[in-house]
Amino acid sequence: MFLASLQTYAPWARVIEMVDKQERQYAERLAERYPLHTVLVQPVTAADAESLLLA
Helix, strand or coil, rough: HHHHHHHCCCCCCCCEEEEEEEHHHHHHHHHHHHCCCCECCCCCCCCCCHHHHCC
């Protein structure tokens, strides 16, 4: 529900999804339905997130 609301109320927002390696397949399904900026596979470092937020 949250991702659907973002499309309406914050279409400029970048959605970054963090998943476990075993859940990667579900992230791809989610990306088919909602626009995702990127998907990060755990473990995620602060540098990984920072580089995406500053880009």
